[in-house]
Amino acid sequence: MNVERKDSVPKGFTLSMALMDCLPVLFFTISAIFIAMHFPSLLFLIGIFFVILAGLLKVSWKLIIALAHRDIRFFNIQLRYLMPLGFLLALLALFIDHTKWSVTAIISHITQFPSYLFFLIGMAGLIYLGYLGKHQDSHDAKANWKEQCINTLSQFCIMLGILL
Secondary structure, three states, rough: OOOOOHHHOOOOHHHHHHHOHHHHHHHHHHHHHHHHOOOOOOHHHHHHHHHHHHHHHHHHHHHHHHHHOOOEEEHHHOOHHHHHHHHHHHHHHHHHHHHHHHHHHHHHHHHHOOHHHHHHHHHHHHHHHHHHHHHHOOOOOOHHHHHHHHHHHHHHHHHHHHHH
16 A cells, blocks of 8 residues: 655645644643543543544645655545544443543533534534545645635534533
8 A cells, every 4th residue: 555645746836835733722622621521431532532643644744745745645545433432432432431421511511601602603613524534535735725614623613612
């Protein structure tokens, strides 16, 4: 398997794009740490580790393109595997460690104003992001900027919903 594709380095991937891609990873990390402080589950921690690692590798892919002008495919395609694995483990933790959290407390928090507005905006953005992920080219800079803006706003809103 050829992991580096010098001939197909995406055009328009800049340092500013790679740095902006750090924001949703940062917002997700803050949210996950806050949740982990209230939900002591090793399985949850392992799951969010994989999600954060996937985000960091995607950021690394963009940094490598912007700075070294190389397309190391692993850094891009791993997102399809590590992120779902991480979310699956985090979700399984909710069932396996169900005595460590309260459904009532979560619902109460999610439905409070203004948290519910932030969650709605964040979830709508993530759903739209899923649509874009299937219908846009990951090597297109314009598509990446659009996805990054939506992901940044979505993760920021979800973080605010969690922290409020």
